[in-house]
Amino acid sequence: MLEDTVPLSHYLMLSATLFVIGIVGVLVRRNVIVVFMSIEIMLNAVNISLIAFDNYMNLSSGQIFSFMVMCVAAAEVSVGLAIIIALHRNKPTVNLDEFNLLKW
Amino acid sequence: MELLIFYPLAGFCVVLALGVVFNTSPVGSALSLIGMMLGLAGIFVLQQAHFIAILQIIIYAGAIMVLFMFVIMLLNLKKGDDAGWIARDRNLLLSVLTGLLAVGILYKLSDIIFTAKMNTPAILPDSFGTVAIIGETLFTDFVLPFEVASILLLAAMVGAVVLAKTKLD
Structure with a gap:
């Protein structure tokens, strides 16, 4: 139990668990904001495994990758929230099922 | 010793992530997400990635979550605004099936992950x-x-x- 280090599989398991929680959130919730937050959970889950592999192989490219993931997340959040505000202005609701204009 | 720090941190992160998904009020979800980001910063510190841990706190817990809170307040979202939050009634079956699929993927992934042979980190400078x-x-x-x-x-x-x-x- 009291080993010195955390095995790689534990980090990967945490990452997979958080990713699946994010997927379930996207599939199950109908509130736009909460679905958006679930996407953030998924992005974070990937960062864990990138950095874990870095740590186990003594590289630094994985950390640069997670840095880029954070950049993309920041860009995505700013544009996505602007879209949500624009949608809310057209149709005062946050329920995803009500936005069906682009459906077939 | 690291495991003793890892398990509580990981449990904290998973519980708060579940809190994001299952909270009825958007503000509660956002607060859980902030807590999860802070827990993840702790896990990054455990993995010796100090710079990324600081960035996680500044960018995610600071900037991005402030933006989220700002929009929640701007749209004036209240508890239970999405009354039918559990699934669409029209395709309840599909939602349940996809949920089961996601859990199945997690089960299969855990099978593969535990065959990983790397148990000790590299000797780090x-x-x-x-x-x-x-x-x-x-x-x-x-x-x-x-x-x-x-x-x-x-x-x-x-x-x-x-x-x-x-x-x-």
């Missing part, structure tokens, strides 16, 4: 995860992605301003 070594890699091997990221952020900034404007002229 003291400089691992510091600003110096990350900066050196960023400005030698990854200059082009760095510049592209700056263009991406500029485009996102312009896009957000244009999208959120009331009237385009």
